[in-house]
Amino acid sequence: MSTEKKPILYSYFRSSASWRVRIALNWKGIDYEYKAIDLLKNENNTEEYLKVNPTQKVPAFITKDSKLLSQSEAIIEYLDEAYPDRPLIPGCPYKRALVREISQIIACDIHPIQNLGVLKRIAGDDMEKRTAWANESIRLGFKGLENRLEHTSGAYSVGDSITMADIFVCAMVGNAKRWGVEMSSFPIITKINEVCSKLPAFANAIPDKQPDCSK
Numbered sequence: 729m730s731t732e733k734k735p736i737l738y739s740y741f742r743s744s745a746s747w748r749v750r751i752a753l754n755w756k757g758i759d760y761e762y763k764a765i766d767l768l769k770n771e772n773n774t775e776e777y778l779k780v781n782p783t784q785k786v787p788a789f790i791t792k793d794s795k796l797l798s799q800s801e802a803i804i805e806y807l808d809e810a811y812p813d814r815p816l817i818p819g820c821p822y823k824r825a826l827v828r829e830i831s832q833i834i835a836c837d838i839h840p841i842q843n844l845g846v847l848k849r850i851a852g853d854d855m856e857k858r859t860a861w862a863n864e865s866i867r868l869g870f871k872g873l874e875n876r877l878e879h880t881s882g883a884y885s886v887g888d889s890i891t892m893a894d895i896f897v898c899a900m901v902g903n904a905k906r907w908g909v910e911m912s913s914f915p916i917i918t919k920i921n922e923v924c925s926k927l928p929a930f931a932n933a934i935p936d937k938q939p940d941c942s943k
C-alpha cells in the first residue's frame with residue numbers, strides 16, 4: 729500500500745486564483761485533497777489558516793511531501809516541472825516568456841485591483857459600487873490583453889497549444905462574467921474561453937463544480 733500523501737489545495741470555489749490551480753491540477757491528472765476556505769466568512773483570516781499560509785490568501789498548495797507554496801503562477805510552474813506530462817509552459821524561450829507575460833497581465837495588473845479584499849475596502853457592502861469598480865477594472869485590463877493576444881495567439885493564447893496563459897485567461901473571464909463585463913469587444917478572449925471551457929480539465933474546475941459551492 730502506498731504511503732504517499734495526496735497534495736492539498738486550499739481553495740474557495742469563487743476564487744479565480746484558486747480556479748487557475750484547479751485547472752492545472754485537472755490538466756495534469758493529479759489527485760488532490762480539496763480544503764475549502766470560505767472567504768465570505770473570513771476563514772482566511774483565522775489563526776489556523778495563518779499557520780498554513782501567512783499571506784492569508786487562497787490558493788495555498790501543500791505538495792505531496794508537505795511543503796507549502798502560495799501564488800497561483802508559482803504553484804502552476806511547480807506543477808509543470810514536478811509533473812512534466814502535458815506541459816503547460818513551452819520549451820521555446822520566447823514562447824515561455826509570452827506565456828508568462830499573458831499570465832502576468834492578468835495576475836499582476838487586472839486581478840489584484842478587483843479582488844475581494846480591494847472591493848471591500850473600496851465599496852464596503854455596497855454591491856452596486858463593487859460591481860462598477862470590478863467591471864471597469866476588468867474591462868480596461870481586457871482592452872490591453874485583447875491587443876496583446878492579437879499578436880500572441882493562434883488557436884490558443886500563445887500559438888496553437890494549450891498553455892498556462894489559457895488557464896489565466898479562462899479563470900479571469902469567469903470573473904468578468906460575474907461582474908457583467910460586456911464581452912463583445914473582446915473576440916479573441918471570448919474565443920479562447922469558449923474553446924477551452926469545453927475541455928474536461930477546464931470544465932471541471934469551474935466554481936459550480938467545487939465541493940464548497942452549494943454552501
Ligand SMILES: N[C@@H](CCC(=O)N[C@@H](CS)C(=O)NCC(=O)O)C(=O)O
Nearest residue numbers: 743744745785786787799800843845
Ligand atoms: N496573486 C495571488 C492572488 C491571490 C488572491 O488574491 N486570492 C484571493 C481570492 S481570488 C483572496 O484570497 N482574497 C482574499 C482577500 O483579499 O482578503 C495568486 O495568484 O495566487
